[in-house]
Amino acid sequence: MPDDANDLVEGVWPHSAHRGDGGELVVGGVSAGELARTYGTPLQVLDETEVRRRASQLRAAFERAAQAHGTSVRIYYAGKALLNTSIVRWVLAEGLNVDVCTGGELEVALAGGADAAQLGFHGNNKSVAELERAVAVGVGTIVIDSDIEIERLAAIVSRTDAEQRVMLRVNSGVHAETHDFLATAHEDQKFGFPLDRAAAAVARIREIEGLVFVGLHCHIGSQIFGVAGFRESASRVLDLHQQLLAGGDVPQLNLGGGFGIAYTRADDPTPIGELAEGIVSAVAEGCAARGTRVPALAFEPGRAIVGNAGITLYEIGTTKDVALENATRRYVSVDGGMSDNARPALYGAAYSARLASRSGSADPVLVRVVGKHCESGDIVVDHDYLPGDLAPGDLLAVAATGAYCAPLSSNYNHVPRPPIVAVADGASRVIVRGETIDDLLARDAGIAQ
Template sequence: MHSTASSPAPEWLVVPDDANDLVPSVWPVSARRADDGELFIGGVSAGDLAREYGTPLQVLDEAEVRRRAAGLRGAFDAAAAAHGTTARIYYAGKALLNTSIVRWVREEGLNVDVCTGGELEVALAAGADAANLGFHGNNKSAAELERAVEVGVGTIIIDSTIEIQRLAEIVVRTGAQQRVMLRVNSGVHAETHDFLATAHEDQKFGFPLTEAPAAVARIRETPGLVFTGLHCHIGSQIFGVAGFRESAARVLDLHQQLLAGGDIPQLNLGGGFGIAYTRVDDPVPITELADGIVAAVAEECARRGISVPALAFEPGRAIIGNAGVTLYEVGTTKDVALGVGTRCYVSVDGGMSDNARPALYGAQYSARIASRTSAADPVLVRVVGKHCESGDIVVDHEHLPGDVAPGDLLAVAATGAYCAPLSSNYNHVPRPPIVAVRDGASRVIVRGESMRDLLARDAGITQ
């Protein structure tokens, strides 16, 4: 049933028939309950993971990452081939990046997108061919651009006139040939949180469509810079095709105009494909999304009498988001009587230091007791962290069994994207490790921090 006016729960929150269930769209395919109710991910039990690595703990299902990466590549390859073109998939490293993930996605046939010098170095350290990297960012320093050109980054996405000048100085001095794209704002505001919608005009990324021709002309007249196409990203956590269709139409108007000055082999439409964080989220299946977006581009090209360019896309969350599960230990529970009911506050041993998204964006998540199942009736809970902030919320609205108690392991689903990258040491809490699971085995892929690590940066401490 749905929540009512007599409950403090939002109307979208469904009271589950079983507060132990694992909604397939939210959890990794490998997530299952053992006969005793314990949660397994990638064939490894939550209890074993907590005992070996401690909590909080970010668990990443390697097979899920690979399955989603391969699925995206296959879907867009097929959609592009149906319209006589090709598609290239770049994994958006900002979602979660480490050397293991770079190797996984490269082995599944994906390229990698980075947006800082640090991300570039991680990709290179993983053995990625620089020619298969894209380099984003609205404020790439001269040193970052110098490094990108030096190692042979395949494509640099130019974000400002100043970057054109910086790159021009580098390629003229070094004699390098550097492929570049120009990021533009289509003016399409994706149906998402304002902080996640990145193509409307009043924001920091890219060029307005009206200013792009002059920027492209400057690129084309610069020896050593090779203009390969336009790039546009309309936002994140997008569930439909409509925004991509409208954005593509506007960008293809510019593309057609620029063809008068030379070939434009590629069009990059970014990423932002949505995933399910809760049972009510209903993302479009990736094959349907790929077919719809590519068909829209082909239709717009046919309308203008131009060839369909090679396409590129940059999913991150859609590959890594649902592959991640964070394990916590419950420390305290507290029933709070409200004017329209009661909410149980469930405090865990992590919080906004390992997942800032609820505080930043009001992001919603799903949680389940991981160490057991329970026949207790569902109760409305808010899962909160240990930080000295009232906004330290991990899961804002959820139903858990009414006997949730200190010592229970709690699993929060779909934490693979933007949790570890946004983590901090707020309140001097160490950042947790990231552990990969697959086929019943686990291994650390990012080491957790210790108190020694935290104190090591304090110059006032004598060693």
């Protein structure tokens, strides 16, 4: 139980978040009440300054670490976390490239002003049409995920007389989540090549005219705290890197992303500077032990850039107290739910909430924030403490919803998806239009036009 159920935990909320007049939540210089009156609720709010600040700090930290170890680094923003043309422009302005994994994400990145050469293209099942489009526009790097994809690309570059840079995604046998990691001989997942099959795949790529092999890619998980998993994975991939050098250059090593953030006061993510130095030094030490040159490095953070920059505003509709064995839990129902944030239902993800329209004056009560959907698993915040005087009509803000909430949103129960609004320097603007009931009905071919 917090000492103050109105506090805004540093690192969980955007740097600009604070309590204004009457205790109202203010983000990016705009109050929660003003946002709700202007755009309605539910509302996904993204602090543009926070996105830019985190992107810039992350790039600078990895550049310092890379320079200290005699190499270079390239940072790709992982578009799957949250992608729209505004975010593309922001991250490009801060010196990042963009990572996409579908044809749709590719088109959004291009529409946002990205040069195709600034893009990396992932995916375990890239279609022939997607690959043809990527080659045609000149995508900087395609990350190959299967033998079939090698042959698809071989046919495309042969037919179009194009040249395409490619990397090979490998499984290091290391899987990491938060502060724990599991190391095995093989990783049972859909992405990439096992280490013992990678050399043969690279040999095949190298013999195809038009494909230029530029390095290895490995991603070990998401929401990772600490560097131990990265160190173990890098060591295994560097063994393969050394082996491949006998057949030609391997100029790049992309170690993916997955850097963790704080969703609640219980989370203690590794500072970016410490993470950058720990990972890059592990690669440098591994190369020194093998007598090889440190390759150019790349990383693909997404959540670490946009996660804490986002909040979601809801209006409280009803409350009810449920007696438990040793306590009473207050169920707080809001006007959104699993349609705008599926992560608690999918993964049991933890979030934290605060009253946003005012500060509460009553003692804290144990709450569970739930949505309006016809599902018992429609939980937004499984447990938190909020002031006991919360009531219908109050605004509630859920922190750290910038990553994976909008991309995973749905129209379950025919609930329209909310708009995304950017705030900065006291101003707000819509960057993704919210849906309406008319939008939903427009897709129903059974309605007479």
